[in-house]
Amino acid sequence: MAWNTFSTVAETVKALDDKQVSAVELATHYLDRADALQPALNAYVTLDREKTLVEAAAADAKRAAGETAPLLGVPIAHKDIYLIEGWRTTCGSKMLENFIAPYTSTVVKNMSDAGMVTLGKLNMDEFAMGSSNETSYFGPVKNPWDVSRVPGGSSGGSAASVAAGLAPASTGTDTGGSIRQPAMFCNLTGLKPTYGVCSRFGIIAFASSLDQAGPFAQTAEDCALLLTAMAGFDAHDATSLDRPKENYSRDLSRPLNGLRIGLPKEFFGEGVAPGIAKAVDDALTVYRKLGAITVEVSLPNVKYSVPAYYVVAPAEASSNLSRFDGVRYGHRAAQYSDLMDMYMRSRAEGFGAEVKRRILIGAYVLSHGYYDAYYLQAGKLRRLIAEDFKRAYEVCDVVMGPTAPETAFQFGAKSDDPVKMYLNDIFTICANLTGQPAMSHPCGVDEAGQHVGMQIIGNYLDEARMLNVAHQYQLATDWHRKHPSI
Amino acid sequence: MFSQVTALTPTLTLSRAAGEGVNTVKLHMSQWEIVIGLETHTQLTTVSKIFSGSSTAFGAAPNTQASVVDLALPGALPVMNKGAVERAVKFGLAVGATINQRSIFARKNYFYPDLPKGYQISQFETPIVSGGGLTITLDDGSSKYIELTRAHLEEDAGKSVHEQFDGASGVDLNRAGTPLLEIVTEPVMRSGKEAIAYAKTLHNLVRYLDICDGNMQDGSFRCDVNVSVRPLGQKEFGTRREIKNLNSFKFMQQAIDFEVRWQIAEIEDGRKIQQATVLFNPDTGETKAMRSKEDAMDYRYFPDPDLPPLVVSDEMLARIKASMPELPEAKCARFSSEYGLSHYDALLLSQDGAMASYFETAVKAGGDAKLVANWMLGELSAALNREDKSIEQSPVNAVRLSNLVARIVDGTINHKTAKTVFEALWSGEAASVDAVIEAKGLKQISDSGAIEKIVDEVLAKSAAQIADYKAGKEKALMSIVGMVMKASAGKANPAQANAIVKRKIDAL
Numbered sequence: 001m002a003w004n005t006f007s008t009v010a011e012t013v014k015a016l017d018d019k020q021v022s023a024v025e026l027a028t029h030y031l032d033r034a035d036a037l038q039p040a041l042n043a044y045v046t047l048d049r050e051k052t053l054v055e056a057a058a059a060d061a062k063r064a065a066g067e068t069a070p071l072l073g074v075p076i077a078h079k080d081i082y083l084i085e086g087w088r089t090t091c092g093s094k095m096l097e098n099f100i101a102p103y104t105s106t107v108v109k110n111m112s113d114a115g116m117v118t119l120g121k122l123n124m125d126e127f128a129m130g131s132s133n134e135t136s137y138f139g140p141v142k143n144p145w146d147v148s149r150v151p152g153g154s155s156g157g158s159a160a161s162v163a164a165g166l167a168p169a170s171t172g173t174d175t176g177g178s179i180r181q182p183a184m185f186c187n188l189t190g191l192k193p194t195y196g197v198c199s200r201f202g203i204i205a206f207a208s209s210l211d212q213a214g215p216f217a218q219t220a221e222d223c224a225l226l227l228t229a230m231a232g233f234d235a236h237d238a239t240s241l242d243r244p245k246e247n248y249s250r251d252l253s254r255p256l257n258g259l260r261i262g263l264p265k266e267f268f269g270e271g272v273a274p275g276i277a278k279a280v281d282d283a284l285t286v287y288r289k290l291g292a293i294t295v296e297v298s299l300p301n302v303k304y305s306v307p308a309y310y311v312v313a314p315a316e317a318s319s320n321l322s323r324f325d326g327v328r329y330g331h332r333a334a335q336y337s338d339l340m341d342m343y344m345r346s347r348a349e350g351f352g353a354e355v356k357r358r359i360l361i362g363a364y365v366l367s368h369g370y371y372d373a374y375y376l377q378a379g380k381l382r383r384l385i386a387e388d389f390k391r392a393y394e395v396c397d398v399v400m401g402p403t404a405p406e407t408a409f410q411f412g413a414k415s416d417d418p419v420k421m422y423l424n425d426i427f428t429i430c431a432n433l434t435g436q437p438a439m440s441h442p443c444g445v446d447e448a449g450q451h452v453g454m455q456i457i458g459n460y461l462d463e464a465r466m467l468n469v470a471h472q473y474q475l476a477t478d479w480h481r482k483h484p485s486i
Numbered sequence: 487m488f489s490q491v492t493a494l495t496p497t498l499t500l501s502r503a504a505g506e507g508v509n510t511v512k513l514h515m516s517q518w519e520i521v522i523g524l525e526t527h528t529q530l531t532t533v534s535k536i537f538s539g540s541s542t543a544f545g546a547a548p549n550t551q552a553s554v555v556d557l558a559l560p561g562a563l564p565v566m567n568k569g570a571v572e573r574a575v576k577f578g579l580a581v582g583a584t585i586n587q588r589s590i591f592a593r594k595n596y597f598y599p600d601l602p603k604g605y606q607i608s609q610f611e612t613p614i615v616s617g618g619g620l621t622i623t624l625d626d627g628s629s630k631y632i633e634l635t636r637a638h639l640e641e642d643a644g645k646s647v648h649e650q651f652d653g654a655s656g657v658d659l660n661r662a663g664t665p666l667l668e669i670v671t672e673p674v675m676r677s678g679k680e681a682i683a684y685a686k687t688l689h690n691l692v693r694y695l696d697i698c699d700g701n702m703q704d705g706s707f708r709c710d711v712n713v714s715v716r717p718l719g720q721k722e723f724g725t726r727r728e729i730k731n732l733n734s735f736k737f738m739q740q741a742i743d744f745e746v747r748w749q750i751a752e753i754e755d756g757r758k759i760q761q762a763t764v765l766f767n768p769d770t771g772e773t774k775a776m777r778s779k780e781d782a783m784d785y786r787y788f789p790d791p792d793l794p795p796l797v798v799s800d801e802m803l804a805r806i807k808a809s810m811p812e813l814p815e816a817k818c819a820r821f822s823s824e825y826g827l828s829h830y831d832a833l834l835l836s837q838d839g840a841m842a843s844y845f846e847t848a849v850k851a852g853g854d855a856k857l858v859a860n861w862m863l864g865e866l867s868a869a870l871n872r873e874d875k876s877i878e879q880s881p882v883n884a885v886r887l888s889n890l891v892a893r894i895v896d897g898t899i900n901h902k903t904a905k906t907v908f909e910a911l912w913s914g915e916a917a918s919v920d921a922v923i924e925a926k927g928l929k930q931i932s933d934s935g936a937i938e939k940i941v942d943e944v945l946a947k948s949a950a951q952i953a954d955y956k957a958g959k960e961k962a963l964m965s966i967v968g969m970v971m972k973a974s975a976g977k978a979n980p981a982q983a984n985a986i987v988k989r990k991i992d993a994l
Contacts, residue, residue: 083561096560104553105561202561209791238565238793316791319593322604323558327657343597366595366786375788 005033005165006483009074009222010170011356013480016063016073023063023073023117026058027056027170030075030119034166041142042162045361046079046088049121055117060442061116069227077167079158080121081128082108082213083202083232087118091204092126092136092154092371095324095331095350105202106234107213109170114229119167122157126352127321128178128206131424134361134415135354142482145451149408151373152182158216159186159245164486169217169226175210176309177404177428180440184453185408187442187482189470190216193224194249194461195435196241198227199234205320207313208239220441220478225465240418251468261449262396264299267427275446283443283454284400289471297392297399300382305430306422308385311365312433313376318353318362324350359416386434391456399457401427403440407450425453437463441470441481451479466469518715520746521723522681523673527666527687528698529706530573532717536641536665537607538566544704549649556663558602558646563792573697574614574639575798575806577667579694580813583618589638591793595786599657599681600644608641608668610787613638614796620691621815621835624682632684633672639796640666660788667774668699673712673723674928682735687708690837694814705880707734707941713745715753724749725759729766732817741766745773765806825855826971834863840877852887854895861887865908882911889919903928903974932979934986937970938979941986944969945994952991963988 003015029402059073083101088095125135131155133141141156143149144164151160155172159182172179174192175475183190199215215226227248233239327348333345365374416420440453458466538555554562590608615637644662692698714724732738762775821832826846848858954962
């Protein structure tokens with residue numbers, strides 16, 4: 001097959017191996033598209049053609065010298081939450097508008113070690129707080145399928161760039177659904193691994209106990225290649241899992257005969273848009289045809305996910321974002337009368353409304369006399385939800401359901417009502433609270449032609465199995481090969 | 487080098503109007519009981535910081551020992567330094583405390599320019615060490631057991647530098663992330679003397695264990711002292727004020743003395759003590775409130791999600807137990823029983839590890855234990871103090887002191903000439919005890935014929951003293967013996983000289 005804009009990562013590797021294209025040609029192609037579509041989509045925050053082409057040329061030189069690396073010369077774009085030495089890293093915020101990273105995150109380093117070439121830094125909700133990309137200081141990313149709609153968030157740029165063919169793959173981070181929901185909105189495959197599989201070192205922290213890095217790509221097969229490159233123990237992250245490297249592609253071809261899919265009744269009730277319910281049902285029919293069986297399971301405590309999350313995530317964020325104080329780096333107010341005034345003005349000017357809202361909620365739930373009632377209770381709920389899943393996995397191998405209750409919505413539709421916005425993550429948040437791996441793959445469209453995602457939640461460290469499941473589905477369907485005409 | 491920030495507004499918001507004259511007011515001191523508890527920050531002797539690989543060495547150029555973690559750059563994460571954990575465990579074992587094999591790090595949130603993350607990583611609800619205690623010995627020889635509440639690991643903050651920048655402050659983050667073990671006592675001390683004795687005992691112990699260099703000037707060992715007073719016999723504690731960051735025993739004594747008198751004066755004047763944090767000013771000798779309880783911050787403690795619970799494995803615990811040195815208390819008891827030293831001498835020699843090892847080396851080399859102890863606590867200590875040297879830097883090593891003592895015991899030299907030998911060894915004039923004795927002709931005259939000759943010469947010139955002695959003035963005899971010693975250039979065996987003089991005078 002001849003290489004083209006929408007070639008997958010696996011196909012791109014083959015094209016490079018076959019010398020159909022060079023790394024420099026690939027980089028140039030995607031950079032040109034990124035430039036051309038930047039006004040329409042606003043997917044990138046920073047592009048640095050020179051840096052990218054230097055990396056690409058180095059990859060070509062390595063190939064010429066006979067050196068090998070699994071993804072040598074394949075371009076990738078990174079969410080602007082990953083620090084890369086010498087690159088501006090904004091986290092979608094005015095606070096870091098001019099921050100040049102002095103070191104490189106472990107995940108990006110791992111991907112560079114695997115031979116990947118950095119295309120640029122992708123737009124995102126400010127400090128990863130948002131589900132629509134409307135909180136970015138650099139303006140919202142547009143959904144390439146319909147520019148009047150949101151691409152999802154917080155990794156909106158990560159999703160839009162791959163969907164629009166501005167990059168063959170991208171990284172995102174997922175604290176409450178920030179990979180899976182935009183993957184659904186933009187018709188991509190996205191994976192949030194088990195907490196601790198990917199190092200958090202060099203990724204700007206939102207909620208430390210929930211944040212996890214993961215890939216966006218067109219296919220599960222690509223996600224497996226990307227995760228193999230990204231993951232691994234890192235001594236710089238005390239929460240990183242100390243275990244051997246894994247090849248996440250190893251089970252891709254396994255048949256699904258006898259696969260037990262758990263369907264939580266809590267994921268199929270009211271609140272799920274009819275078009276989504278239908279697409280998910282159709283996908284389950286495909287799975288059954290592939291040999292899987294479905295069993296109903298119950299996750300009675302999963303209904304507490306959103307309230308628990310909106311205690312834990314803001315609490316941790318309020319503390320994590322304290323370092324942005326205008327003292328050492330980042331935005332500092334031009335005028336101030338004393339130290340306290342400098343703090344207050346710098347933070348008031350540097351942070352957007354949603355970030356401030358969450359810092360306030362977080363400071364409140366941690367304050368003296370409230371800690372037990374909120375943070376401690378939320379911790380208990382996390383354990384109860386984890387126990388629900390543990391029971392479910394006694395009768396099933398994976399849990400499935402819709403990724404989000406609604407498809408991509410219009411800009412402004414929810415921006416006045418934070419609770420409505422938060423409820424968009426109702427199905428994704430539970431996997432962050434428990435630390436389980438979860439992914440979304442395309443599985444159809446609703447009445448409006450908007451894309452529907454199937455969420456697969458796996459047991460801890462079952463990424464290879466989940467990728468196998470999604471890959472088998474993708475061999476039998478072609479939703480994932482549809483591209484916007486942009 | 488320095489990251490410049492705006493001028494810091496002074497945080498001193500409370501001052502005491504009636505602060506002056508406290509020391510001159512007549513107080514009813516004897517009707518009050520003083521209650522003191524200490525929180526001591528000991529900087530641990532790890533080469534690198536508690537959560538990063540940066541060096542902990544003191545005195546480097548500003549911000550040259552601050553990594554991405556210490557600078558709290560975005561995305562940086564803390565990683566536990568095992569060396570700090572081992573030192574905390576060592577301390578816990580030394581004071582007979584409970585080692586919590588699972589302890590939790592928490593974030594203490596507040597904003598300050600020298601606190602780069604906007605929170606300090608500390609231990610809050612579950613510290614690594616709980617309980618235990620230390621026995622202190624007071625000047626009158628009595629002893630007291632001081633119970634500890636806890637000891638927990640935490641990171642130090644950086645330093646704000648106010649002098650070098652016009653209208654602004656600089657921040658030096660070299661110290662940020664230095665490992666601290668904060669050791670907290672119960673409020674069981676009842677006088678400034680007890681508090682000082684505790685602080686000194688603790689100071690000795692942490693150096694003994696080699697977990698802290700004890701350098702108070704550089705801030706490696708600093709105390710916060712909680713002081714309150716209550717009427718004698720009252721059970722409830724009075725309201726306490728906390729004197730922060732005392733970095734010398736002298737200041738600690740002064741600060742406590744002032745604070746106690748101030749609190750008693752306040753109450754006797756009909757005022758109430760407000761809970762507060764106070765600073766001691768060495769220039770005025772006074773304490774002054776820096777913030778009151780009303781300004782108390784809400785630190786919003788919560789478990790640090792970046793650090794899993796700190797686990798001390800059975801294996802680690804066993805390994806540290808096996809490597810524990812003999813502790814000062816046990817060593818003191820052994821010095822008494824094994825070498826027949828007085829409790830006081832044993833205590834002085836056992837409190838400092840280097841002193842104790844010097845002592846035992848000298849004794850093993852053949853020196854008489856009691857004489858070695860006397861020489862160490864006398865001449866040697868005086869010489870060390872005079873030149874501000876530690877015992878490791880002593881020009882007279884343990885084996886030489888042992889040789890010196892041996893020559894006293896075998897009668898080659900007497901105590902007086904031994905001092906001359908010691909001075910010669912100290913100044914490096916000669917390499918061995920015997921060489922000094924030889925070179926200076928200090929060998930004691932024990933030949934009675936030679937001594938008698940000198941005595942005869944002295945007696946011939948001492949008619950007045952002889953008359954005095956005969957008249958019953960015992961002192962006159964000592965004066966004659968002194969002249970004999972002087973005439974022999976100090977070399978006559980003093981006991982022999984004494985006997986011969988007495989015999990000859992009595993025979994006159």
